[in-house]
Amino acid sequence: VRGGGAEPDGQLSLDEAEAPADPAADARLAWELAGRQRELIEEFGLEPLLNEVEMPLIEVLAAMERVGVKLDAERLAEIGAGMAERIAQLQAEIYELAGREFTIGSPQQLGVLLFEELGLSRKRRGKTGYSTDARVLSQIRDEHEIIPRIEQWRELTKLKNTYLDSLPTLIDPETGRIHTTFNQVTAATGRLSSTNPNLQNIPIRSEVGRPVRSCFVAEPGHLLLSADYDQVELRVLAHVAGEDVLREIFASGEDIHTATAAEMLATDGREIGPAERSKAKMINYGIAYGLSAFGLADRLSIPREEAAAYIDRYFQRFPAVQRFIDETIERAEREGRVTTLLGRRRNIPELRSSNRQRKLLGERLAVNTVIQGTAADIIKLAMINCHRALADAGFATRLILQIHDELLFEGPETEIERAREIVVGEMKQAFDLDPPLQVEPGVGPDWLAAK
DNA sequence: CGGGACTCGC
């Protein structure tokens, strides 16, 4: 689609004013491009991925967009009203403590106030001035009463502006539901993305944000079914690396982060508590993202030597992960690209960079793309199979959202338990992974309750 | 209009 349309997601508008000036030229362009793309697809061996995954997925995504998801606008408005009061109160207190009015939402003005006028500790600098991000604010929280109020103001205005005020305006008057657009081709790893609105970043982690999620509801007589993969990226890592110790942890059904902590930290018989689990969790995820000793030290607030020792210990316990990372990078350097389990391909020109920082970025991209991209391959297969299996069973349960490792369905309460069995089976069998895929289903009247 | 800072999700 040529640029110039009003819709940010590229959807066609029927406004005559926005009709393409030369539709025949556009059609010839698409034809010409298709021919060239087909050659490359064949050359790269991408036909199976195209024909078995991406093409069949198109109608699944179209159906999801068409069905949409129901939003309880009244409940959303109630939450928003309470929040507006609290924001106004916070704003007044912030001005009072600042001794003047200013634009709280301007990091630049906020930096001047905090670090010049109030003399609080400067932590990090960005490109343009003092950083005032959430990490900095939490570090100086005890230095001035204004800080916790600014933190709360940030959290509440974010929720209100991005979700509470915006989502109701996107309810389609025809259907009374929200219809996102899933983009199949924007993410470099093969993930989907969601726009207008983005329904892949609805709050769940914070206490105040969580009620927003409960505003996504099932129709009367229906229920929502949420099914998410348990630790899919770490299972993919264990599979592609062939790491038997990691496989055994998954086979035992233990909590992966607690077990990793035990492997790494408890050799002297120390107890594994929440602090140890939290460290292991950061390392587990960090490995998949290419975390360095420097980065880990920063996040755990420990010396770099100690962080390096943790990482060494991790690779001692999981040596196949170390080999996988090294071999993935070496191969990517030779070939200039990586591929996922289903053959999805990403060029990584950063690996040929003479700039050290850029080269290291290339190494992280190489490893992460294999893991994240393979997980994306798997859930796409699951979507196709769930969609087909539910249709074959004659069920009215519909797939409505994908959130990277989670599928959300809506269906009549009379069939939802049978739908759950179909969905869990299809998701688990989507790919023959070792360790096996595990799926955690939940059912409820709203999205929060279903998790 | 676009970049930067920030924050939401996985």
Add this chain to the structure above:
DNA sequence: ATGCGAGTCCCGT
């Protein structure tokens, strides 16, 4: 100096 996205606001152009 840990990956992938999107939306909002501010601010300079």
